[in-house]
Amino acid sequence: MIIGITGTDGAGKGTVVSYLVEQKNFTHYSARALLLQEIERQGLPNDRTHMRLVANELRKQYGNDYVARHYLNQVAKDKPKNSIIESIRAVAEAELLKQNGVFLLAVDADQAIRYERVQRRRSSSDKVTFKQFQEHEQLEINDPDPHGMQKQKVIDMADAIVYNNGTIEELRAQVDSVLATMYI
DSSP, X not given: OEEEEEEOTTSSHXXXXXXXXXXXXXXXXXXHHHXXXXXHHXXXXXXXXXXXXXXXXXXXXXXXXXXXXXXXXXXXXXXXXXXXXXXXXXXXXXXXXXXXXXXXXEEEOOXXXXXXXXXXXXXXXXXXXHHHHHHHHHHHHXXXXXXXXXXXXXXXXXXXXEEOSSOHHHXXXXXXXXXXXXXX
């Protein structure tokens, strides 16, 4: 079983991934890790703007389904029993995954809660004001770049959505409910 994870920033995608890896023995494949490798290779600053631009450039160069295709190939080589590909941001990625039988799970939460979370985690791409957070989100929901993110369209394509406005235990219970509908 392969699950693709999509969703809004700070919604809890990483928390869902950690739960699936640590408690359900999934193998994790990270789009962020792939992008960070390219950012480091190019010597670019590790920030939200460059993450988006590098992702767009990779999609332009290798196809809008690049991240999904890359990790589907890796899953085929590794042959894990269950795997998770995080974070699906482009429609072509979601389409390719769904064509290959991947279950697409979206994670969302209220914007103010998500902003608080990203401020607590303080990764290099999270050091933004609330206004900047909103601006980045607006751009990533429907990026005018034809190779850009289309988060809302991808979320709308999800097979299931979990809303993470509560506790970690509540989020895990939602994930377990989704898993119960699958054959895991």
